[in-house]
């Protein structure tokens with residue numbers, strides 16, 4: 001699976017000691033293969049574990065079971081607690097922002113594709129998913145302001161990156177090798193040589209491979 005979206009959820013549970021393993025049990029009881037979320041962020045109601053701790057659920061290369069209609073193209077993050085009753089803890093927000101930023105970078109997910117579960121309805125309205133996947137849930141909870149979350153993320157410095165800094169030395173070498181290969185076999189595509197030269201001599205390519 002290659003995720004295009006990040007979907008945020010609440011566990012919608014006010015009891016103590018809720019964590020990845022507890023949710024795993026819930027979801028197995030539904031005859032799922034195990035926890036449907038890719039990540040779980042704990043709150044301050046666990047006796048042994050730390051507020052804000054991130055636990056791994058389903059592996060990110062496996063489709064989750066958390067957002068019907070979008071499971072095959074999204075990652076699911078569940079914050080422990082009940083978003084209709086309480087806001088996430090500060091530690092949860094801190095971990096959440098760090099995790100989302102990391103996933104946005106790793107999977108090239110844009111900010112407008114960081115959504116709350118209830119916002120599947122927006123996707124249905126815009127025909128991105130079928131209207132049969134509309135949800136009546138308030139998840140991640142009425143206390144959770146998704147616009148505020150996206151706004152905070154948009155102000156994050158770590159998301160504003162110089163794209164050229166992303167190309168590491170190994171990739172530069174690979175690109176140089178690819179261009180060398182194209183030049184070596186330029187005789188094989190006589191009708192595309194001008195375009196090849198244009199490409200190789202484009203300032204962006206030069207600056208990228210230097």
Ligand SMILES: [Zn+2]
Pocket residue numbers: 008009010066117137139140
């Ligand atoms: Zn949800």
